Amino acid sequence: MSVKPIGVLQFPGSNCDHDVFKAIQRVHKKVRMLWHRDHLQIEDYAGFVVPGGFSYGDYLRSGALAAMSPAAKDLMEANKKNYPILGICNGFQVLCELKLLPGALLKNESLRFIDQWVHLKITNANKTWVKTEKTHLQLPIAHGQGRYYCSEETLKSLQDSRQIWLQYEENPNGSVMNIAGITNKDGNVCGLMPHPERATADWMGGTDGLCFF
């Protein structure tokens, strides 16, 4: 049986789409770009990745306008069918705006755009997207609005349901509980601020991102 491709959603302002495309190509082999205005033929894909960037120039709120596109709305249907969906950086913001993941991403506490490598702890392993036995990873971050925020009630629910996926060892942006990535309750939808696609070769500075694809 042939392996189905992973679909990478493209919005005006996406700028990590080709990086993600190549990272998937290197590991999974089959990958296809999906334009935001088109509806998704969900059954034709093995899963979906919403890449990083500044979709719609971050107008209104990061990810808010992208979340209103036909392709993004179809992710709701894909989730109902339990398809794997990964949001990276701006993609994480889009998934939160779609309410596929709880909470929101706010401006960094320092107000600065942060571009650096970070040490991460895998708090709760998620085998849907990360195939590794490692407990710690090193990945780059590059964001101005990565401060994860949620209500105390939501935070308790995230803890109780083991949805806190990745945590920064040193908090770079003021995120609640050092959160760098979360999953939904079923574990098929995952979002993270770090960029695994930028850590897929030695010349990039590390290869810890390979296990995401």
Place this chain on the structure above:
Amino acid sequence: MKLGIKITLQNQVLDVQGRAVQKAFERDGLKFDDCRIGKWVVIDTGSLDKESSMNLIKKVLDQGLYNPLIETYCIEELDNK
């Protein structure tokens, strides 16, 4: 009809922009207790009456103009002469 929608972060959400502005003015000796920064959206509903306009705006808000997890809003009727 023209309506203005003021969208701000909820009080319990740290507004880092507001804090930065407050501190910058403080350095110039202009002190105040708090500063919150928000968005001002003006929507023209054309010939719709007030009730229909408000209904439309509330739908727009519910469908994503504001994020109820972090933001709050108030609607103002603007000079419609």
